[in-house]
Amino acid sequence: MMNSIIVLGVILVLAILYLIFRVSSLVRVAKGEKEQRVDSANSLNASLFLVFMVVSLGGFFWYSYTHFDSYTLPVASEHGKLTDKLFWITMGVTIVAFTIISIIMFMFIYKYQYREGQKASFIPDNHYLELAWTIIPAIVLAVLVFTGLRAWNDITSPASKEAEVIELIGQQWAWTARYPGKDKELGKVNFKLIDASNEFGLDLSDNKTYDDFKSLELHLPVGKEILLKIRAKDVLHSVYLPHFRVKMDAVPGMPTHFKFKATKTTQEMRDELGNQAFNYEMGCTEVCGRGHFSMRFPVVVDTEEDFERWKLSQETWLKQNPDYLKNVPAGLRESAMIKAGLPVQAGMIPVQETAIGSN
Numbered sequence: 001m002m003n004s005i006i007v008l009g010v011i012l013v014l015a016i017l018y019l020i021f022r023v024s025s026l027v028r029v030a031k032g033e034k035e036q037r038v039d040s041a042n043s044l045n046a047s048l049f050l051v052f053m054v055v056s057l058g059g060f061f062w063y064s065y066t067h068f069d070s071y072t073l074p075v076a077s078e079h080g081k082l083t084d085k086l087f088w089i090t091m092g093v094t095i096v097a098f099t100i101i102s103i104i105m106f107m108f109i110y111k112y113q114y115r116e117g118q119k120a121s122f123i124p125d126n127h128y129l130e131l132a133w134t135i136i137p138a139i140v141l142a143v144l145v146f147t148g149l150r151a152w153n154d155i156t157s158p159a160s161k162e163a164e165v166i167e168l169i170g171q172q173w174a175w176t177a178r179y180p181g182k183d184k185e186l187g188k189v190n191f192k193l194i195d196a197s198n199e200f201g202l203d204l205s206d207n208k209t210y211d212d213f214k215s216l217e218l219h220l221p222v223g224k225e226i227l228l229k230i231r232a233k234d235v236l237h238s239v240y241l242p243h244f245r246v247k248m249d250a251v252p253g254m255p256t257h258f259k260f261k262a263t264k265t266t267q268e269m270r271d272e273l274g275n276q277a278f279n280y281e282m283g284c285t286e287v288c289g290r291g292h293f294s295m296r297f298p299v300v301v302d303t304e305e306d307f308e309r310w311k312l313s314q315e316t317w318l319k320q321n322p323d324y325l326k327n328v329p330a331g332l333r334e335s336a337m338i339k340a341g342l343p344v345q346a347g348m349i350p351v352q353e354t355a356i357g358s359n
């Protein structure tokens with residue numbers, strides 16, 4: 001209701017202004033005044049453009065400088081330092097270009113405002129000018145693109161053998177992480193095998209799957225290469241770890257990856273920020289449906305010892321879902337139970353651990 005009254009009010013004011021304009025121009029015609037091309041409002045407008053330029057450029061620089069910390073995050077990864085540097089170089093180049101163009105634009109409006117008797121000069125072309133504004137941006141852009149491309153190739157190139165491999169799976173609307181377990185290799189998965197419990201779609205005919213475990217927190221070791229293998233189960237999601245400058249889409253049907261090295265543990269970052277409640281976190285940056293906001297994933301960066309200890313404390317997926325032992329080929333069952341940390345009982349499929357433990 002209120003909105004429609006406001007809209008009606010605005011329309012009314014505009015209509016009144018238009019009528020005043022019409023009436024005054026008709027009065028001028030009736031009086032037979034000599035038609036003046038522009039009135040004093042013309043030079044006022046030209047000067048106002050200069051005022052606008054000074055105020056908006058001043059406001060832009062003032063805001064960017066005083067609020068700098070509210071739109072920058074501390075960096076905690078190796079390549080993050082490099083990409084930050086590239087970002088700020090690009091920013092510097094564009095700010096210089098933006099400032100020069102803004103000043104020229106508004107100065108020209110002022111300088112070439114309509115004046116009686118002033119005539120435009122005719123310049124059909126100017127080779128020097130054309131060359132300058134083609135070659136200079138071409139060189140600058142080429143340098144920016146090639147340095148960026150080198151950083152990108154480095155991030156997406158194959159990881160070393162020692163890298164810690166972690167799989168991240170996005171689905172509407174939660175993340176899960178899968179760790180390879182003691183064999184340090186992720187087991188095979190097949191999307192056709194996904195069901196309510198086998199959420200990864202683990203292919204239990206592959207012996208590398210038996211020690212894989214699921215985590216609802218992303219634990220990362222500090223100072224060690226990490227290879228994130230990323231996939232999505234339903235729609236587009238995007239892995240975003242802002243403090244590590246990691247961002248990579250999770251695409252259904254097309255696994256992606258990102259390689260990086262964290263440089264500060266959670267505790268080190270807490271000390272640096274003077275905030276003991278600080279925690280790293282991961283978000284989804286693809287608007288992936290109505291529950292998108294809930295795709296927040298806690299991230300912990302441990303020292304290497306703490307990370308190894310944490311891994312050992314995790315239960316394998318197969319231990320948590322012993323029913324699935326029936327899907328393991330008979331010949332592999334015993335080794336699967338050993339690898340998964342299940343008690344082996346003379347060739348039998350064990351009674352559910354939880355049933356024993358809960359009594």
Ligand SMILES: [Cu+2]
Nearest residue numbers: 237284288295
């Ligand atoms: Cu998402």
